[in-house]
Amino acid sequence: MAAFSWLWHSRNPYVVMTAAGFQIYSFSLKLGEAFLQSLSAERATTCDDRENVHLLTCATGVISIQDGLYGRANSETCKEGRPPQQLANTACSQEGAVDVLKTRCNGKKSCELNMAVFRTSDPCNGIYKYLDTNFTCEPENIILACEDSLAHLSCDVGKVILVHESNFGRRDKTTCIYKKPASQVQNDNCLSSSTAVENSCNGKNSCMIRASNAVFGDTCGGTYKYLEVNYTCEASGVISIKGGLYGRADPEMCKEGRPPQQLANTQCSQAGAVDVLKSRCNGKKSCEMNINDFKTSDPCPGIYKYLETNFTCLPAPRVVACQNSLAYLSCDAGKVIAVQESNFGRRDQTTCIYNRPSSQVQNDQCTSSSSVVENSCNGKNSCTIKASGSVFGDPCRGVYKYLEVVYLCENRQSFSDARCHVMKPKCAKAPGL
Structure with a gap:
């Protein structure tokens, strides 16, 4: 069990914390680089040639994206036939790549992505890139409830429901047919687009919902319907701030492109920074802040500053x-x-x-x-x-x-440690710099 540290800088003054995956990962952080140590994970890497397709697949269960990179993090991956200048930048990462992966692939047994969906902008011109994805195959739960019955969704302690697909209607002629006339089960193309299950059950440890027209609407009159739900159980957690610093504690952090005089004071700390972090983030799954919130005064004029946060993710019943x-x-x-x-x-x-x-x-x-x-x-x-x-x-x-x-x-004395995600450094620009 470990607590982790995040850093932010002025290239993107907005910062985000998320509490997730604490039962899957452990992390270490060194000068802003996160090294993932997955307890049980799959990995797929695809070089960015125009026709290449990135394929993720689970023999059992469904895909759950844990981490991903579109860019370049080392000089060895996908280096064949490439000149050194195309491999030189190993700190190249496209923002939003993980969100794209999660949106396209989570909850599916198989997922194919054309590399073009990640080329919305170029995070490092002239660098040959690749797509690298870490994912797990999570057990899936499929629940069926005949019309006017109750569907019960539940997860183990410490996990919450994440609905991937639901349909109230009829997709075959063999489910929920007992003593029903043929005319009520012939329409096997009866589909619904309701989000009632997701809205009611996502984020809960257990959930009960009635398979009825009153809840979902009558998508096909005269057809005897059933509710089908595909969901997984995800680790549940919330942020607990352990410590933080807005200022400078060493000359190495966020030093790129800065003259020595802007790095000289390593005893620089903004009073009240931890209180701001706790009030904004404790108890939340995700926390986003503008770094300007910490610039209420200047603890060390002329010094280039950063925001560093140590936090854990705790189970939340x-x-x-x-x-x-x-x-x-x-x-x-x-x-x-x-x-x-x-x-x-x-x-x-x-x-x-x-x-x-x-x-x-x-x-x-x-x-x-x-x-x-x-x-x-x-x-x-x-x-x-x-x-x-x-x-x-x-x-x-x-x-x-x-x-x-x-x-x-x-x-009674202190919060328990728990595993959590880490994000890349973002350093804060001091007033007037």
């Missing part, structure tokens, strides 16, 4: 309790509750809807800002709280509500 029920929060022995987010209201139309009229579940913009759960449960090993208007107030009358709580289990 999620509890849901329907209105007038009890929510139970608990941690293992020796740990205490640290509530990250809570809401008493309604944020979807599929949670806690059993035997409720549609008028009571239509308002899915019902949110509250109460700190009742935090005040009642933080610092305790276990906690019970009632999801009721008498406790939280009524943020939207006439709506049947539920309580959602996301919390961490924290050591």
